Amino acid sequence: MTRSLYVRVVLTFLAAMSVGLVVSVLAGLALFEEKIDRIGHNDMIAAGEEIVRVYEQTSPANLDRFMQSMVQLTSYSVQLYSSSGAMKSFKFRPDTDELAISQEAIRKVVEGAIYRSTSKDKRTFVGLPFPIGGERQALFLLPSSRNESTLTHLMLTILLLVLLTGSICILVAAIYVVNPIKRLTAATKRLAKGDFDVELGVKRKDELGALARSFNEMAVDLKQLEQMRQDFVSNVSHEIQSPLTSISGFAKALKDIHPIAEDERVQYLDIILTESGRLSRLSDNLLKLASLDSNHHPLEYAAFNLDEQIRQVVVNCEPLWSEKNIRIDLDVPQAMEITADRDQLNQVWTNLLGNGIKFTPEGGSITIQIRSRMDEYTVTVSDSGIGIAPEQLGRVFERFYKTDRSRSRSGGNGLGLAIVNKIVALHQGSIRIESKVGQGTKVVVHLPATPPVKI
Numbered sequence: 001m002t003r004s005l006y007v008r009v010v011l012t013f014l015a016a017m018s019v020g021l022v023v024s025v026l027a028g029l030a031l032f033e034e035k036i037d038r039i040g041h042n043d044m045i046a047a048g049e050e051i052v053r054v055y056e057q058t059s060p061a062n063l064d065r066f067m068q069s070m071v072q073l074t075s076y077s078v079q080l081y082s083s084s085g086a087m088k089s090f091k092f093r094p095d096t097d098e099l100a101i102s103q104e105a106i107r108k109v110v111e112g113a114i115y116r117s118t119s120k121d122k123r124t125f126v127g128l129p130f131p132i133g134g135e136r137q138a139l140f141l142l143p144s145s146r147n148e149s150t151l152t153h154l155m156l157t158i159l160l161l162v163l164l165t166g167s168i169c170i171l172v173a174a175i176y177v178v179n180p181i182k183r184l185t186a187a188t189k190r191l192a193k194g195d196f197d198v199e200l201g202v203k204r205k206d207e208l209g210a211l212a213r214s215f216n217e218m219a220v221d222l223k224q225l226e227q228m229r230q231d232f233v234s235n236v237s238h239e240i241q242s243p244l245t246s247i248s249g250f251a252k253a254l255k256d257i258h259p260i261a262e263d264e265r266v267q268y269l270d271i272i273l274t275e276s277g278r279l280s281r282l283s284d285n286l287l288k289l290a291s292l293d294s295n296h297h298p299l300e301y302a303a304f305n306l307d308e309q310i311r312q313v314v315v316n317c318e319p320l321w322s323e324k325n326i327r328i329d330l331d332v333p334q335a336m337e338i339t340a341d342r343d344q345l346n347q348v349w350t351n352l353l354g355n356g357i358k359f360t361p362e363g364g365s366i367t368i369q370i371r372s373r374m375d376e377y378t379v380t381v382s383d384s385g386i387g388i389a390p391e392q393l394g395r396v397f398e399r400f401y402k403t404d405r406s407r408s409r410s411g412g413n414g415l416g417l418a419i420v421n422k423i424v425a426l427h428q429g430s431i432r433i434e435s436k437v438g439q440g441t442k443v444v445v446h447l448p449a450t451p452p453v454k455i
Contacts (some may be wrong), residue, residue, distance in 0.1 A: 196223035243275035
């Protein structure tokens, strides 16, 4: 996989360079062909004029020898036409092909005009009138293929060196890019096998560096999730094992002890019923959380009076707070209409009030207050209970977390506030807890008066 990526990177570079060079050459020829031809014509005309000037000044006896020396001097091949059409060719290189020049071009030059090749001609050349012994002849100059081939070889060599050097550079760059991907692949395999203590030491500020940092953050999150899963399984096992042990032990005692006093038998049965109730509540809470997490049971919104619901919850919990002689203060205005899931919010107020009653000492007080601001309700439940330590406040919404381990004996399983937090979040609300040890706890819930519109 990695080698194929290297090959793909290099081939992509070569393809891009080749296409770019071809397009550039074609575009350059299209844009500068006329200018290049004009420069070539001017150079050949200047060389031809110099040949005519030297001939006029020296008047050589041997024309052929003179023309051959001029050809070698100027590096241009020459074709000389007389007025009768006879042609002499003087080649710079023996293998140079002669050019068939039209009679029209020859006629114009013999008449005294300078001829420049056009796009209709196969090659670039020029024609100049050349007076010899009182007769005007046509002197045609053709560029040497030696110069052209040398230039072509030079360009091809440069092109090959560019492609080779560029391929090596791209290969080095590919290694620089692919190595972090290889390490990321290896780390992903370790992560898939359950090794969450993996970290990519990539100190880059580009997209690969951002990917490596995201991977490290994901590994930390997965490790935390795995730890939470293990803690969850451990807590569930503990919460189930404790009542099961009591139920099994006392049931066995009832079976094995003969005879047994009636009051002792009743006591054993009461313990069995209490522990069975704990298991039932634990099961109900776990199913409740699973349902809320999976969203298999979406919220059923309906309009109702929030104040009436809270009053009804207080009435339903009267046996609990009256038994401890707790004073309930309600600061709840009437006609506080809200659109929400009635049953879910009823669970919220029941859990919050139940916690307040459980941790408020006998003779204490609990205050429930509702305030309305714009399209939001704020419900505050304050108690004069034992309070929560500052280091524990950040974990009160964790599942199975208990600030007071004695709650295990009082029926608490650490899921109540987790359920409350989930229900409030599903209503697009928020919840926070303020507490001081020995001074009580205040729970503040913010809820929208109407469900937010989903776009």
